[in-house]
Amino acid sequence: MVKRTGIMLQLLFIIVLSGCWSKAELKDVSIVSGVGIDLAEKDQFEITTQTITPAEVRKNKPGAVTVQSTTGFTIFEAARDLIIKTGKKQNWQHINAYIISEEAAKAGVTPLVDFLTRDHEPRFRMNALVAKDKAKDILNLKSKTNAVPSIGIKTILQEERNLAKAPQVELHDFVQRMMAPHNDPYLPIIRKVKDDFEIFGSAVFKEDKMIGELTPRETRGMLRVLGEVKGGLQVVKFGEHKGKTNYLSIEIKKSKASIQAKISQNTVKMIIEIEEMGFLGSMTRPVEELSDKEIREMEQAYADTIKKEVKHTVSKIQKEFNSNVFNFAGVINREDKMFWKEHHQEWETLHPSLDVLVRVKTHIPRNGLTANNPGE
Structure with missing residues (x-):
């Protein structure tokens, strides 16, 4: 009886541990690292994929x-056509950059992300970006930071995010x-x-369409309101x-x-409060010693600079774009x-006319200040 049970267990292990029936050999698969979406003629989309061969990357x-x-009338059709064109299945699980051309972004991105939300393979943690040029041209560029350009894009995006010059936005x-x-x-540009x-x-959107863009300085103002500033450098007069x-x-x-x-007497005032150190x-200017009074004056100048920057950005997004980036409606x-x-x-008429008050409090710690500044 014990011997029979042992044989049955061995057979069960063989069945369970024999591997995945649907696996694909690595040599038959292209690993997609970057995807670009452009508009093509006759209402079609042009899809560009940047694929890598791991063994070749290691050998540089x-x-x-x-x-x-x-090209294809849908992203799904174009993606399937690439399998025929390359003779390999394309694995979309490791995408670093999903790039949409400005032209396509202004036309509406719903059909560009619909395929990704329905297909089981793509992971939603990929970084999404808008290209001022054709997305195809961006993916054909060489990166100075990485052998795989789309990984180089991810690296630079993280650096720009840390400097608050561009947001880092995952597709989900x-x-x-x-x-x-x-x-x-x-999205970042x-x-x-x-x-x-x-x-x-x-790139700022209204629903699923790109409606305008912000400079790096305006982007920092937006990220401050959203609580997404992680670092960077602020120059203050x-x-x-x-x-x-x-x-x-x-x-x-x-x-x-x-x-x-x-909200008082049927009137709404939005209050944005920012604290920064x-x-x-x-x-x-060379200074022999910084007094407490001078530090307080520096903090006030720092706060005034932030306030001016934020008010300008909020006004542009709220009044010029009428975009709901700050989710005032939810508040x-x-x-x-x-x-x-x-x-x-x-809401569409109420939003751009809302009164917005910006309050800023800053702090410059004494540690790191020197009493012997060079210069004179």
Whole structure:
């Protein structure tokens, strides 16, 4: 009996551990690292994939990265056509960059992400970007930071995010914002510069269409309101020295923000409060010793600079773009559900006319300040 049981267990292990019936050999699969979407003629899309051969990448061979393009009336059709064109199944589980051309983004991105939400293979943690040029051209560029250009894009994107010059947005966050009522998405912008690329600023959306863009400085203002600033450098004007403007360089260490709605007598005021701490990195005016009064004045100049930057950005997004990036509607709904119920149908006209108050509190710690600044 024991012997029979042992044989049955061995047979069971053979069946269970024999492997996956649907596995594909690595040599028959192309690993997709980057995807580009452009508009093509006759209402079609052009899809470009940047694929890698792991063994070739390790050896740093020229054929390690391959870029292929094809067209179709849907992204799914074009993706399947690439299998026929290359003779290999394309694995979409390791995509680093999903790039949409500005032209396609302005036409509407719903059909460009629908395939990704339905197919089981793509992972939603891929980084999404908008290209000022053709997405195809971006994927054909060589990266100076990595043998695989799309990985190089991911690396630079992380660096720009840490400097608060561009947001880093994963596809699942983008889709979630796009589908949520009165909460519009945004993406970083990538563009071609000679034989390389750079990431700068943001593309702002209204529902699923790109409606405008922000400079790196305006992007920092947006990210401050959203509580997404993780670092960076803030230049602040601080008086004059010998007839020239004195500048401070402040390294941002901590930044947090909150948004509230104050509703009184059927009138709404949005209140944005920002608290930020930064270290003084340098200044153009030599100072023998910084007094407590001077530090307080620096903090005030720092706060005034942030306030000006944020007010400009909020006004541009709210009034010029009428985009709901800051989700003011959600804040109002949480504050006064009855008011929101009575006015939500007027939101498109109410939103750009909202009064927005910006309050900023800054702190520059004494540690790191020197009493013997060079210069005189």
